[in-house]
Amino acid sequence: MREVARLAGVSVSTVSAAINGTAIVSPRRAQKVREAMDVLDYHPDQVARSLKVGRTEVVGVVMPDITNAFYPEVIRGIEDAAGQAGYSVILCNSNEDPAREQRHLSTLFSRRVDGVLIACSDASTAYDSLIRKRFPIVFFDRLPADTNRGAVCTDNLDAARSATEHLLQLGHRNIAMITGNLLHSTHRDRLEGFRKAMQERHVAILNEYLRGGDLQTRSGYEASLELLRLPRPPTAIIASNNKMMLGLMRAIGELSLACPAQVSVIGFDDYAWTEYFTPRLTVVKQKTYDIGCRAMSMLLTQIGSEGGSDQGEVVQLKAELLIRESTAAPAAKRARVRR
Amino acid sequence: MREVARLAGVSVSTVSAAINGTAIVSPRRAQKVREAMDVLDYHPDQVARSLKVGRTEVVGVVMPDITNAFYPEVIRGIEDAAGQAGYSVILCNSNEDPAREQRHLSTLFSRRVDGVLIACSDASTAYDSLIRKRFPIVFFDRLPADTNRGAVCTDNLDAARSATEHLLQLGHRNIAMITGNLLHSTHRDRLEGFRKAMQERHVAILNEYLRGGDLQTRSGYEASLELLRLPRPPTAIIASNNKMMLGLMRAIGELSLACPAQVSVIGFDDYAWTEYFTPRLTVVKQKTYDIGCRAMSMLLTQIGSEGGSDQGEVVQLKAELLIRESTAAPAAKRARVRR
DNA sequence: CTGTTAGCGCATTCAT
DNA sequence: ATGAATGCGCTAACAG
Numbered sequence: 001m002r003e004v005a006r007l008a009g010v011s012v013s014t015v016s017a018a019i020n021g022t023a024i025v026s027p028r029r030a031q032k033v034r035e036a037m038d039v040l041d042y043h044p045d046q047v048a049r050s051l052k053v054g055r056t057e058v059v060g061v062v063m064p065d066i067t068n069a070f071y072p073e074v075i076r077g078i079e080d081a082a083g084q085a086g087y088s089v090i091l092c093n094s095n096e097d098p099a100r101e102q103r104h105l106s107t108l109f110s111r112r113v114d115g116v117l118i119a120c121s122d123a124s125t126a127y128d129s130l131i132r133k134r135f136p137i138v139f140f141d142r143l144p145a146d147t148n149r150g151a152v153c154t155d156n157l158d159a160a161r162s163a164t165e166h167l168l169q170l171g172h173r174n175i176a177m178i179t180g181n182l183l184h185s186t187h188r189d190r191l192e193g194f195r196k197a198m199q200e201r202h203v204a205i206l207n208e209y210l211r212g213g214d215l216q217t218r219s220g221y222e223a224s225l226e227l228l229r230l231p232r233p234p235t236a237i238i239a240s241n242n243k244m245m246l247g248l249m250r251a252i253g254e255l256s257l258a259c260p261a262q263v264s265v266i267g268f269d270d271y272a273w274t275e276y277f278t279p280r281l282t283v284v285k286q287k288t289y290d291i292g293c294r295a296m297s298m299l300l301t302q303i304g305s306e307g308g309s310d311q312g313e314v315v316q317l318k319a320e321l322l323i324r325e326s327t328a329a330p331a332a333k334r335a336r337v338r339r
Numbered sequence: 340m341r342e343v344a345r346l347a348g349v350s351v352s353t354v355s356a357a358i359n360g361t362a363i364v365s366p367r368r369a370q371k372v373r374e375a376m377d378v379l380d381y382h383p384d385q386v387a388r389s390l391k392v393g394r395t396e397v398v399g400v401v402m403p404d405i406t407n408a409f410y411p412e413v414i415r416g417i418e419d420a421a422g423q424a425g426y427s428v429i430l431c432n433s434n435e436d437p438a439r440e441q442r443h444l445s446t447l448f449s450r451r452v453d454g455v456l457i458a459c460s461d462a463s464t465a466y467d468s469l470i471r472k473r474f475p476i477v478f479f480d481r482l483p484a485d486t487n488r489g490a491v492c493t494d495n496l497d498a499a500r501s502a503t504e505h506l507l508q509l510g511h512r513n514i515a516m517i518t519g520n521l522l523h524s525t526h527r528d529r530l531e532g533f534r535k536a537m538q539e540r541h542v543a544i545l546n547e548y549l550r551g552g553d554l555q556t557r558s559g560y561e562a563s564l565e566l567l568r569l570p571r572p573p574t575a576i577i578a579s580n581n582k583m584m585l586g587l588m589r590a591i592g593e594l595s596l597a598c599p600a601q602v603s604v605i606g607f608d609d610y611a612w613t614e615y616f617t618p619r620l621t622v623v624k625q626k627t628y629d630i631g632c633r634a635m636s637m638l639l640t641q642i643g644s645e646g647g648s649d650q651g652e653v654v655q656l657k658a659e660l661l662i663r664e665s666t667a668a669p670a671a672k673r674a675r676v677r678r
Numbered sequence: 679c680t681g682t683t684a685g686c687g688c689a690t691t692c693a694t
Numbered sequence: 695a696t697g698a699a700t701g702c703g704c705t706a707a708c709a710g
Contacts, residue, residue, distance in 0.1 A: 001703065011681045016705060023706095024679065043449045047395060048703035050386045051686050058429070058450075067412055072405045079405075079432050088446060090397070091430040093418050107427060110382045111397075217611055243611065250615050271612075272556055272582065276589050278617040340687065350697045355689055362690095363695065387687035390702050 007036040060108035077292020098122035136302040150312030159319035160193025176209035176234035220244025224251035235330035236264035260328035279325035346375035399447035416631020437461035489651030498658035499532025515548035515573035559586025574669035575603040599667035618664035
């Protein structure tokens with residue numbers, strides 16, 4: 001920077017002012033500065049700047065599993081929103097491991113990120129200290145139990161309810177659900193939505209129709225096998241995440257059942273392949289990109305207001321039910337579809 | 340840090356030494372320092388440290404499309420290798436846009452990252468200045484034309500050749516390929532491998548059997564439609580990436596063709612869903628995670644040796660052909676499968 | 679409008 | 695083995 005100043009024949013503060021627009025610099029000198037920067041291929045040192053101004057313009061993003069296609073899409077939203085504000089993103093994969101998540105949080109903190117975006121993989125209490133510190137943070141997708149800070153996620157209860165209602169309207173009564181880890185708000189809400197919808201129609205949920213999975217394909221497969229081998233198997237199954245839905249489809253294939261003729265299926269999340277599956281899958285499509293955008297801009301306002309507003313709002317985005325070919329009226333009730 | 344020093348009853352330099360193990364500190368004092376750090380919830384300021392030592396222990400990763408499932412998997416590899424070395428990762432999505440890529444590179448540079456991992460979405464010359472600067476950089480997946488720096492990618496030529504040979508062995512002669520953007524080494528090599536294999540068996544490639552796509556599903560779909568409507572349609576098709584394969588499968592479905600009975604299909608990349616497709620897809624599986632790991636550790640050595648070795652090696656990882664159900668002998672030649 | 683200067687928090691000589 | 699002092703590159707306050 002001193003070099004630039006010398007070459008441009010001005011002082012360092014003028015260079016600084018020219019770069020940041022902090023003060024008014026005469027056009028002529030500004031031009032000279034720009035030229036000098038070009039000649040020297042000078043890039044302002046952000047780390048020195050950060051040290052000085054106390055902001056890094058970097059945020060951390062922590063999530064449980066980047067190979068779950070849901071997250072890359074929200075990352076894209078985050079990145080776009082961040083980029084527009086001149087922010088960069090440090091990515092951290094917690095791998096569903098609370099210890100690892102804590103470690104990541106700690107290094108992010110050391111790196112003096114201005115804020116954190118996180119999809120929890122831990123119990124709620126783990127984030128209390130951060131929240132107390134009024135450190136800018138917004139939760140996305142998975143929320144801790146008592147979210148008194150900003151958060152954005154899908155309205156999972158509503159989403160699951162819509163899915164269930166669709167099934168109910170088709171005439172299904174024996175509906176099962178493969179649930180995810182109920183420690184996570186996401187899957188708790190999804191189960192709740194299922195319950196609500198069934199209750200509203202006064203349809204009972206058999207205990208044996210509720211199976212817990214660990215979000216991986218294998219568990220979805222195993223749960224489905226049990227479900228489908230029941231003396232009175234369900235005529236429709238909802239999977240609480242995309243990987244488990246894949247396991248479900250495999251189980252159906254292995255048992256040589258016809259979908260949707262013998263069993264209807266609804267999954268969560270919509271990817272390129274769901275539409276090309278046989279049958280084309282009926283799914284609940286979340287607004288992944290928007291979740292990322294919204295979360296990021298919410299974080300940005302938190303950073304801007306310096307812990308001003310303590311009570312962050314939690315934004316719930318509606319999901320969309322994409323009705324395709326994996327859901328149909330149950331075999332026995334074909335005649336009276338429109339109840 | 341001064342606070343810590345005071346509370347521990349030592350000087351700041353002792354604290355520094357205790358934290359970094361730079362000098363020998365008596366166990367008693369080291370203990371006191373640790374306690375003081377705990378009490379004050381002190382986290383060393385990495386940005387100040389970076390400014391001082393001239394290293395940030397951050398690397399930048401630039402890639403064209405994070406929603407292409409290939410990349411998240413290599414990111415996981417990168418992240419794991421980075422984490423072990425105490426490095427963090429700044430993620431940048433170039434969105435296949437060279438201008439955006441350059442902007443990202445520029446901010447990464449300003450942020451004083453210690454090195455960059457990149458899957459190019461630009462012509463080769465764009466990286467020359469970086470290379471000349473001897474800035475630590477390793478290319479992954481897509482390499483610039485004249486890679487004289489470190490790089491790691493799949494042996495795409497070999498991969499495509501294996502795929503083609505499999506088809507040839509099944510008895511196919513009319514084999515088509517939906518190629519990607521030939522500006523990228525990846526797709527150029529894949530085409531080359533296809534050519535080589537055909538040549539070795541003295542089988543001609545019809546011009547009309549080569550269709551270029553833009554890596555997106557839609558283009559794969561359109562190219563496939565053209566291919567399959569040819570007067571003499573191919574009996575087998577290779578898609579140069581996973582999204583285009585999806586388009587291919589859709590085209591097959593729409594034309595009510597049977598796969599593999601009427602047309603065999605091979606795609607690139609293996610995801611959870613390829614195995615659950617109907618038919619289960621024969622694919623070329625790249626070692627995505629390993630690509631990330633290797634690239635990162637290669638970058639780490641470059642960073643370590645401070646531009647010492649100018650000539651970086653390029654590591655080529657073998658891909659694996661997973662033969663499943665989307666490939667079979669061509670209909671007309673069922674009788675003489677084992678040529 | 680522009681130049682001079684004092685730290686931001688830390689690692690690192692160099693004395694002690 | 696430990697402490698005092700110096701400066702990494704930059705911004706912001708202040709003086710010109």
